[in-house]
Amino acid sequence: MDIDGFRGRLITAGHDDYDAARAVWNGAVDRRPRLIARCGTTADVVAAVRFARDRDLEIAVRGGGHNVAGTAVCDDGIVVDLSHMRAVRVDPVARTARVQGGALWGDVDAGTQAHGLATTGGIVGHTGVAGLTLGGGLGFLMRRHGLTVDNLLAAEVVTADGDLVRASADEHPDLFWALRGGGGNFGAVTTFEFALHPLGPTVTAGPVFWAADDTAEVLRFYRDFVSEAPDELGTVVRLGTVPPLPVVPEELHWRPAVAVACCYAGPVDEGERVLRPLRRFGTPLVDLLAPTPYAAFQGGLDDTVPHGWHYYWKSTGLSGLSDAAVSVIADQAHRAGSPRSYTAVFHMGGAVARVPRGATAYAGRDAAFNIVIDGVWLPGETGERSAAETAWTRRFLQALGPHRGGGVYVNFLDRDDDPARVREAYGDDTYRRLAGVKAAYDPGNAFHHNKNVRPAEPAYLVRSTQSPQSPPPGTW
Template sequence: MYQSLKKELDNRVIVSGDEGYNQKRKVWNATIDKHPGAIIVCKSEEDVLKAVQFANEKGLHMTARAGGHHVGGFATCDEGIMIDLSQMNTVTVDQGRQVALVEGGAKLGDIDAETQKFGLATPTGTISETGVAGLALSGGLGYLRGKYGLTCDNLVGANIVTMDGQLLHVSDEEHQDLFWAIRGGGGNFGIVTQFEFALFPVGPEVLAVDVMYDYQDAKQVLLKAQEYMNQAPDEVSFNLTVTMLPPVPFLPEFLHNKKVVMLGGMYAGDPEVGKAVVKPLQEFAYPIVDQTGVIPYVALQKKLDAMVPDHVAVHGTSLYFSKLTEESIDLLLAKLDNAPMPTYLAQLWALSGKMNRISPEETAFTNRDSSFVLLLDYMDMGAGPEVCKQWVDSVYDGLLPLSNKGTSYLNGIGANETVVKNTLGVNYQRLAEIKKKYDPNNRLRHNHNIQPAE
């Protein structure tokens, strides 16, 4: 079936039994174990066009792999085609336009490494190994969200291969419906081969907030975090992470197997001015460690990489909250106290500033009125998949009535039709119409799927 395509693409079509197949089909989350009919390794837009046209001829569904970092394993599938963009990772800075041209397979570290040569950055996430494609298409939360918005908010253009085998350039002037849809509607509408992101002066050094509190002070810390958020300036974005620290050599012994609340963040402005602004973040309780200081922006962007090692079995969920209340905090902490094993990362990301001043209808990304989002990752270190899933689901179900309209950050939760409809809300029907126009056969279905309108 794939022989002609193999010849056309210099044997860059990998099928079961070929060398490298089992490695290539792996994604970040080890709970995902799928077997594509073929993996097509693309080096150019022309390769992507050929892959999509081939899939159309054969009536095959497909996925696009950039970083393969989504908890839902959306980069892969059973039997269909995986279009592997990982070798398309070039980043070019257009200084005249203040724009970064980013190929679809680039990772966040690729973007930061190139843009920081010019003292520039675009809002991305906080794990350098994440692929920009999945991040941007469903939002993009990072340390610049308060000052400059989400990754998708700073997309000014893109090249996209549609399911009828066309290569389109989309922007505010061209194919506006598709451009609107890919800013929050996920990978439902085509395969993005190049992104164009607006750039801003950032770094090369920034003020990074890095404080660790004892878990016994967790409730106080979370309540004070909400209080701070009520008046936070745009320049400040921070995340709170509740976890048990592992007994690893790079941590001092007194922190081994200790439950803590880590507060990590950034001041997007003059570090000297920022020191007074972030001071309250360092005083939510008595800090057991405080490494707040000025560091390279690229170092900050890689700081959390060690917390999310590759190919670990992870069960994840997410919910937005209008605000953190005593009730929601008590419920979350009670759930964490009763986890089968303390192998979780429970993150609460503070949301404010530019990202929340954009109208819900301006882009497909709808949630613009929350002050925190929960991202819960539970690593299966022996509890077993059923136990892990049951516990994660119990956290979601317990907090759902206290959430902001049952919405979730789609980059942090697995496939769920109800979650997608709740989250995309007022934009869902418009997205379904655009889906019908650009992917009427739903070939791109291994995602937070939007069904084509009837």
């Protein structure tokens, strides 16, 4: 099989590495595409999309392949695979970075930290830049510098027509608005351009662990502590077990615990002062807060959520951590049967909340916290184990019902979350606006293998009249 103008690699079921090429981060996803078009350039992406449209093939776009719902791969269609397009080019003077659509956040952190710069990225180094960005982009720097989408300056997108367009505040502004939170609904993004900020390379960062029995007390203290914290402090609470990392004493491995992971985006000594009350609370099992290279901290959890394990998520925004909400979380979080399952609570607010509602398609700026409940089991633990972990996540989400607020983060939606939850992620007004942009750029819904926004009929947003362009061969 050939694709006109395509110079990358085509992989079908007859190839020895087909199974490896179709595998994604979530090992519970097992789909068999007809063709994987592994792209090397933007021209390859254009050729692959045009080929798929000409033959009415199902299209999945793969960047990092990290989405829990497995949207990066489809059955009996074509995977437009950007995973080998991982270049990061930093302009330290302008404080910007151009990042290809297959890059991982570890690539970005390594490239930007070489110049003492960073932008808000995910909390796991092998998360894909494209998926995280297009959904909004939560990370440790978001309270200081905003979400990833708040730092996006421009994007180059291959649309459903197979055209290459540049979206920014001045070019295709309707598309640029939609890309900042609207997910992969609008095309295959081949290049992102981000604003960067001075940071590090050493920051005060790391987790502090307490015993699971102390969960309610830790959460109540944490709630009050972060309510007065400066924007420079980013925190994520992790409830589950102590991961078996080399820096953790072996006798604590897999012990039920609650942890507060911190990163202070400011001077190290200032971070140590701000975090002193947290470190002194109660009786920690282990305190790993220390001056740490930012890039190393960002990759510190990579081995705790490896490729190939089976994952199932449920999530919601939280209006706050009231005593009643704390009681629910403390009661439910440690009921998981698998020692690998965990719950993460992201502290929002700060710069995230100061961006005007409606300025971007990300609509969860009113949430005080985001919680994601992650059922995890090993590939051989199907059957009772998978059913038990799945049931736990669903019960936990249901128990949080009275405390939900601020919608749901679209990147945390799993494969069985229905269209109503997609609407919940955006709210009615933002969803209608997204549907209008979708109708302008993808009226046939070719890019629907995602948390789909269906095109409005008729479109109420008028597509920009700027002429799209095709890339010269061999460029990115």
